[in-house]
Amino acid sequence: MKRVLFMLLLVICASPIIAQTTDSIPRLDPKTRKVLNSQDQAAYQLGLRYADPIVAKTKLYELMVRNPEDLRYPELLAGLYFENNQYTSAALVAMDILSVNDKSVGALEIAAYSLEQVGALDRALPHFESLYLLTGDNFSLYKSGFIQYSLKRYDEAMNSANMLIKNAKAEEKIGFNTTEGVTQEISMKAAALNLKGMIYLDQGSKPEAKTAFEEAIQLDSNYELAKENLKKAQ
Template structure:
């Protein structure tokens, strides 16, 4: 994991190359007709690679399309999604970060960057992307992820602010899933999850009475909420 993080940070320190104009003399300038023909061939090859379940060839064709069409963001966006689908989170994050250097309001790139960086343990880098997602979309799950990462980074004041916003924002229809000790996913209301997280924040700060109240409120909303019940025992 440390090596993955080191390589990620090293790559992130490099200048983004997506959407740079073709000013490098080493890149041949193609006339429009030739470029259209080559693009059509690579797009057809990409479609075949998807049909025949050959992701490596598909990514190679996307790279060729990106180099030939640096202004067309469809290709890096597709490449980032393919890396993410293949659980190649470092590569997915790097491509998404380059996209964001061109368009910082790309929701798709923000999602891939946020979740990929979280997967490789780069929480401090994932957090701004989850925060941006919430500001752009109003998605409560992004706000919950922001709160949880803030808690994980011990940024308790920020985490409490996010949790309080979440408690006010969510509706009864908003749900979130958690893995139980039995290895199954338990779906609970997001408000209950926010209150459970609030209790965890207070517990970390040594405020057991406040933690106990938050856990009890979470259980009142979802009586079968196993994680909140376990946490309540710690606050006794």
């Protein structure tokens, strides 16, 4: 894992903007370009149809080189890498897209979740924060808060948790794995209260932590994680 992170950081520091990679390639006349694009798009679709991601990715690379100004192709490539659990590649492509368009929600999502998957939490966090600012999505805010907590940025994490407690909608749910390996759907507000309790617990404030965990359980009486955390606060 450390080697993967080192390689990722190395490539990130040297990563060029997408359009710069094709500056030295002669441009085709529009008619030829259109024909080749149509052929490669058809081959890409066939690669997907026949579950051959290698062919699909190869055709996307050819389309990217031929159409450096068109972000559709790197967006598809980032998605393909992500779907195939190639998180380092997905993150690198997504961050190149963001260097051109920092408001691409799809690229922000892929960058955030991919960087989280490879353990680069400090790099994933700004993307989750940007997602929340752009979309108002409370799940992105929860992810931001949890990563802030994991990085011991407690003031920021507490602010995120309090925002969620205030703004979470009654119907919003988030999934947590139980000790039996079953996914338990919990209300976003209860999850935020549990997160708040965890922050207090880390800071040695057991009475405040206990109150937060108890409030979480009041909202979701079967909230297993909050019950386990409450025992730590006794």
